[in-house]
Amino acid sequence: MGWISNDYNHEGWVAFVAPDGRLSGSSTGAGVLFHGITGEYQPAGEFDPDQEIVPDDLIMSWRGACTCGWQGELWHRVGSAAEADIAARREYVPLGDAADVSGEVEDAIQAEWCVHIAPSEAILGVEAAAKEHQQSAHRLDKTVAAAKAAGASWADIGRAAGISRQAAHERWADK
CATH class of the missing domain: 1.10.10 (Arc Repressor Mutant, subunit A)
Structure with missing residues (x-):
């Protein structure tokens, strides 16, 4: 899910971060789609020949992203619920599950994006x-x-x- 500024000049979203630093906002049942072919991951197929699928278990971080190029602070995936700490930007997503963040983290990332667009909104x-x-x-x-x-x-x-x-x-x- 993404957010659009009132002037339509900014669209923000929670971006998955690949192990090599690429960002994506798209996922499939097999993992997360990333533009570019590194050869390390499964190709997305004939309909998306310039993308590859990174397995959900390899997504270890997220950040806010915007079409203008802005990127928010990094959020880290931790290995247990006990390690999770919203204030420290640590989110627990069990391995084997889709790499989607919780609604609470999505709201925090959206709030950060809103600070980013505040000048253009003003x-x-x-x-x-x-x-x-x-x-x-x-x-x-x-x-x-x-x-x-x-x-x-x-x-x-x-x-x-x-x-x-x-x-x-x-x-x-x-x-």
């Missing part, structure tokens, strides 16, 4: 506010022009806009 707010500001400035210009055409004085317009008569005249006289 920029969306700036963009929206700037657009609203431009639209309201345009509406104000048109309303001032209509008030002036209806005979309002610069003093009245300035008072309504919260500025001086002179500032109103300087701002809108040539528009």
Whole structure:
């Protein structure tokens, strides 16, 4: 499962880490699919000729990943439930099981990814506010022009806009 930022510029996921460091977000019943052929693992087959399958038991770590290239901190697979420690980024996944992390670890990785995308998410707010500001400035210009055409004085317009008569005249006289 993955996550998409509100601007659609980032897609994050929990990535399996192969013994050679490659990342993948795709698994099959036979293991995890990784791009590239090293010759050390089973080829994925004719439908995925540029991928190979790394057995689940060889996946010893995970990390957050994003389409922009960001990678989160490494999480390690430990050999027993007693060794598991979310705060220390240690997850117990029994050998013989699929190498999927728990929901708790997935949530922690997603939270880390959310910190990564926070600046771009905040920029969306700036963009929206700037657009609203431009639209309201345009509406104000048109309303001032209509008030002036209806005979309002610069003093009245300035008072309504919260500025001086002179500032109103300087701002809108040539528009």
